[in-house]
Amino acid sequence: MGIFSQEVRREFIARPDTAKGQILFKWPDTNIRKLTQLTVEQDELAVFFRDGRVQGTIQPGRVTLDSSEIPFLGILVDAASGGNLFRTELYFVSTREFPNLPFGGAIDNVVDPQTNFGVGLRVF
Numbered sequence: 436m437g438i439f440s441q442e443v444r445r446e447f448i449a450r451p452d453t454a455k456g457q458i459l460f461k462w463p464d465t466n467i468r469k470l471t472q473l474t475v476e477q478d479e480l481a482v483f484f485r486d487g488r489v490q491g492t493i494q495p496g497r498v499t500l501d502s503s504e505i506p507f508l509g510i511l512v513d514a515a516s517g518g519n520l521f522r523t524e525l526y527f528v529s530t531r532e533f534p535n536l537p538f539g540g541a542i543d544n545v546v547d548p549q550t551n552f553g554v555g556l557r558v559f
Contacts, residue, residue, distance in 0.1 A: 449474035450527040458533060462525040469519050471500045478531040484524040485511055 446468050454460040474497045475481045481493040491507030500521065502508040511521040542556040 446471040447474070448472070448525070450476065450479065454527075458529050458536070460527045462527070465522060465524055466513070466516075467500060467521045467523060467525065469501060469521065473498050473500055475527070478529055480528050480530060482526045482528055483507070483511065483521075484526065485522065490523065 448462060448467065448471055450460050473481060473493060475493055475495045477495045479495065483490045483492070490510050491505070493505070498505065500508060502512060502521075508521055511523045512518050513520040513522040539558050542558055544553050544555050546552070547554050
């Protein structure tokens with residue numbers, strides 16, 4: 436056996452340059468290897484979801500994904516992989532302003548229970 440049989444495989448995760456202008460970017464893989472290097476830019480947060488719930492967030496910077504360093508990652512460990520994978524949905528959420536991005540519009544029409552008039556709801 437050679438030296439390389441003991442090699443630790445690492446991955447690197449960061450929001451791709453093509454997605455920098457998006458408010459939200461979902462990392463395409465739900466299986467993230469233990470000891471992966473995660474890079475979170477200054478104007479974003481990394482948010483980890485499992486079963487539709489936020490399990491934790493990581494602030495800007497570069498971190499190694501290890502449950503001994505980041506406690507909430509222990510919830511995400513996949514036992515079937517021998518503890519070598521985190522099973523999670525990872526989103527990068529921008530925290531900067533998007534002044535030229537149009538947002539808002541009609542939600543629905545509802546009936547006011549007191550007057551029985553239709554009311555149009557809008558969000559801006």
